Amino acid sequence: MAEAHQAVAFQFTVTPEGIDVQLSHQALTEIYRSGVRSWKKRIIRLKNSVITGVYPASPSSWLFVVIAILATMYTRSDPSMGLIAKIQEHMPVSPTMSTQCQAVVSAVLFSTMLWLLLIFTMRLCLKQLLSYHRWMFEQHGKMSNTTKVWVALVRIFSGRKPLLYSYQGSLPNLPVPTIKDTLKRYLESVRPLMDDAQYEHLTNLAAEFENSLGKRLQWYLKLKALWASNYVSDWWEEYIYLRGRNPIMVNSNYYGMDFLYVTPTPIQAARAGNSIHAFFLYRRKLHKEEIKPSRIPGTVIPLCAAQCERIFNTTRTPGEETGKQTDIGCLTLVESLELKQVVYIFLLWANPTFISLKVKTCMITIDHSLRCIHNEMSCHFFFSEMFPRIPWAKARKAYFSSGVNKRSLDYIERAAFFVTLDDDEQGMMGDDPAASLDCYAKSLLHGKCYDRWFDKSFSVVYYKNGKNGINAEHSWADAPVLAHLWEYTLAIDSFQLGYNAEGHCKGDVDSSLPRPQKLSWEIPPECEEQISQSLAVAQALADDVDFHVFSFRDFGKGKIKKCRVSPDAFIQMVLQMAYYRDQTTFCLTYEASMTRLFREGRTETVRSCTNESSAFIRALEGGETADVCRRLLRAALEKHQQLYRLAMTGSGIDRHLFCLYVVSKYLRVDSPFLKEVLSEPWRLSTSQTPVQQAELFDLVNYPEYISCGGGFGPVADDGYGVSYCIVGDDLINFHISCKHSCPNTDAHKFGAQVRQALLDLMQLLNPKQKEPNKTEESRPEIKKDL
Structure with missing residues (x-):
């Protein structure tokens, strides 16, 4: 009950002379100030609602x-x-x-x-x-x-x-493509993957579907599109994410990395203090809607901002059949009495005195509190969610629905986000910096399996040497939304807040603050047994992940654009080439494209393996002349761009077919065509992490302050997951994942194929250039971490 005594505003004692009341003027003052701040926030929200409403x-x-x-x-x-x-x-x-x-x-x-x-x-x-x-x-x-x-x-x-949400009421609804157009594009996309007999069989199934069941399903889908803001997003969130029963670690969550070549401070607690403060600065701007609406780069076209609403205070809670999102509400570090809801691997809890701190002293106070936590970390057992979904739902109901366990779990799930103080050192370091990046990626993706809270909207990891990173749950939003927050945090941490000469946060510690308090858990033996079993499952899943992260510096988007081709299309052709050389065949390829031009839009799939790309690769590998290969390559690049534009403008393939399948399940009718379509594995899953706020980083004067981007686990057991980040004009970062258990995949081997394909395609487009040195020594000297 110590926490109750810290927050009480007055005390009284019954004596023979009467009641002796002792008021805490400091506590009452802080309660008054908190109320004033609360009303100010309400007024700001009302004002923003009016401005957005009349926009x-x-x-x-x-x-x-x-x-x-x-x-x-x-x-x-x-x-x-x-x-x-x-x-x-x-x-x-x-x-x-x-x-x-x-x-x-x-x-x-x-x-x-x-x-x-x-x-x-x-x-x-x-x-x-x-x-x-x-x-x-x-x-x-x-x-x-x-x-x-x-x-x-x-x-x-x-x-x-305009404010952040000003465009929401003016964004168009996602259109429903016609059945005929979707089936035509689908059959075209699978042609290079099938022989004549297989293709004829699928063509017959598609024709039968179009002329019978498809019309009925399409009618229901159009009815939903008239009623709902977006006919895809709610079903996509529920059936693709929340109804998934496998562990979300590796299978769903993704990660983002720190700066590649520098570490602003080697002190773990100081780095956490500054960047946590930067997170809450962003959160304050988010609540005031002061963040500029995202737009398509170089245009005036706005993108949907609906996903921003769930960045903070959001937790995925498990159910035996499905999960659900829990959006708790608004908390701000320097403006709320609920500071106990900023959760680290221990609970960081402060009394109301904390809210009176000025903004400049917040990060040094967090720095001090985290150092106290770190001193106690070695002697305590940590519990963390790493269950598969059904066992986690059952354990939550059986052991965490009442008492001290429920209170501790509530603190975590009501937190703005989760913070882990990791006792490992990570980053590009040591005698083998390339291998260290691979370990860094695996650590961010799954850690030790028990030291992350994978259900939180995002968890921030701070390593012993000052490096950090982020692990994000996928159901609430897609990577560009979190990447926007991450870019802001990295920039504010390094270029605005900064550190003193010793590497600590700038400011003075308030020694009157109480020490952080540890979360309490009561774990019975049967629960410990379930935790051990789930940990074994999680550990096996984590150990099976093969990761390779590397930076390609021989050229970047600057040289690619000089060849008058799209950088994204160029890299997709590189990945097609690399996969063909690695597996001697083509595969169904997933590239994520956004649909945020529409209200509540999320993603669509670009099927990057096309007739044009396969024709080019066969020609190049078959020894055709350079002129023929160059012509086929440009045709393949243009085809990819066309597919990307169709996906962005609501004329994609896969979301439409997915929703038709959902309707068929509601109607309890089976479609052999839809069943076959949705059972096809994505053996090559790819995604680009775009740099959205390049103005925050001065890459001319500070070229070392570049992030390595982020990545995700493999989608198929026998496939690759590839994430890439195009940074500036001369750098492309790649994150490649697969599984050790598959004898036909190897992340490092595939990475070597990607490097070679990059050089080969550039040589084809620009034959006058000299082939650069392919060795690792071609990279510039890497600055050591501070």
């Missing part, structure tokens, strides 16, 4: 409309065409209101209705404008007159200084 107009435009209408009335003209008089006729008679006053009130009411009508019209026009996607299919560098007019109109109707 693309502004609240001040209401006054302009009212003044304009009143001015025309005084010129004895009636812009309302008699509506003001009609409103005045139906106003209740009041002896205290003159006829002139009634006329003014009627004019104000008419002006308000006119203003609301204008807002609705502007929003409808903006929604129609944002539904125009032909600009994306135009040749790069050549903009049609129609698109030029469209860009000008979008700028006009977008208003000024």
Whole structure:
């Protein structure tokens, strides 16, 4: 009960002389200040709701409309065409209101209705404008007159200084493609993977589906699209993520890395203090909606921001059939009494004195508290969620639904995020920096299996040597949303907050703060047995992961763009080439593409293995002339770009087929075609991690301050997971994963194939250049960690 005594605002004692009341003025002052801050936040939210609600107009435009209408009335003209008089006729008679006053009130009411009508019209026009996607299919560098007019109109109707969620009401809904178009594109995508007999069989199944069951399923799907904001996202979240029964460690969660070549401080607690403070600075901007809406780079086109709502205070809770997301609400480090809900591997708990700290002292206070935690870490047992979903749901119900276990679990699940103080050292270091990056990736992906909380929206890991990283749960949002937060945190930590000469956070420690308190658990023997069994399952899963991370510095997007090709399409052709050389065959390839041009959009699949890409690879490997191979390569690159544009604009293949399959299950009808489509394995799963806030990093003066990006585990047991990050003009980072248990896959071997394919394709596109040195010595000297 020590925590209760720390938070009490007054004490009283019953004596023979009466009741002796002792008030804590400091506690009461802090309660008052907390209340003031709480009301300020409510006012800010109300203001933002009003601004977002009237967007693309502004609240001040209401006054302009009212003044304009009143001015025309005084010129004895009636812009309302008699509506003001009609409103005045139906106003209740009041002896205290003159006829002139009634006329003014009627004019104000008419002006308000006119203003609301204008807002609705502007929003409808903006929604129609944002539904125009032909600009994306135009040749790069050549903009049609129609698109030029469209860009000008979008700028006009977008208003000024939009908030984070200002565009949400104006984003178009995701369209439902026609069955005919989806099946046509699907059959085209699988042609290079099948022989004639297999392809004919699938073509017959598709034709039968289109002419019978498909029409019925499509009708239900169109009905949902009319009713729901997005006909895919809720089903995608539930059936792809929350209904998954395997451990989410490795199978679902992904990770992000720290700077590649530098570590701002070698002190673990100091790094945690600064970056945790940076997380909460971002959180404050998020709650105030001061973060600029994300846009397609180089355009005025906004992207959906709905996923940002669940960055903090979100936990995935297990169920025996399905999981669910729990969004607890809003907590801020320097603004809330609920500081006990900032959870580290121990519970960081502070009394109300903590909230009176100025912003400049927060990180040094966290630094001090974490050092206290670190001093006690070696002598305590840690419990962490690493169960498969069904055993975790049963254990949660049996052992963590009441008492001290429930309270401790609530603290973790209600936390803004989870922090791990890892006792290992990671990063590019030692005699074999390449191998150390592989260990770094595996540590971020699964750790020791029991020292991460994989159900939290994200967990931040701080290593003994000052390196850090992030592990994210996937169901609540996709990687670009978390990457935006991670870029901001890295930049604020290094370039704004900084460290003193000793490597500690800048500021002074408040010695009056109580020590952090450890979470308490009561684990009965039968629960310990289940934990041991789940740990063994998790350890086997983690040990099976083969990882290879490397940086390619011979060239980057700068040289690729000089060849007048898309960097992303170029790398996808590289991966196709590398896989063919590794496996001597082609495979179904998954590339993640966003659909955030639409409201509540998430992702779509680009099927990168095409007839064009396979024709090019066969020609190159078969010894065709360079001119023929170059022509086929450019055709393959253009085909990939076309597929990517279709996926982004709502004309993809896989989400449509997935939703048709869900409808069929609701109707309890079987489709041999859909069953075969959704059972196809993705043996090559790929994703790009884009740099979204390049302005935060000065890569000219500080080229070493670059992140290595992030990665994920393999999707198929016999396949590869590949994540890549294009940084600046001269660097591409690759994260390759597979499983040791598969004798046909090897992450390092595949990485070597990727390197060679990069050089070969660039040599083909730009034959005049000299082939660079392929050895590791071609990289610049790596700066040692501080």
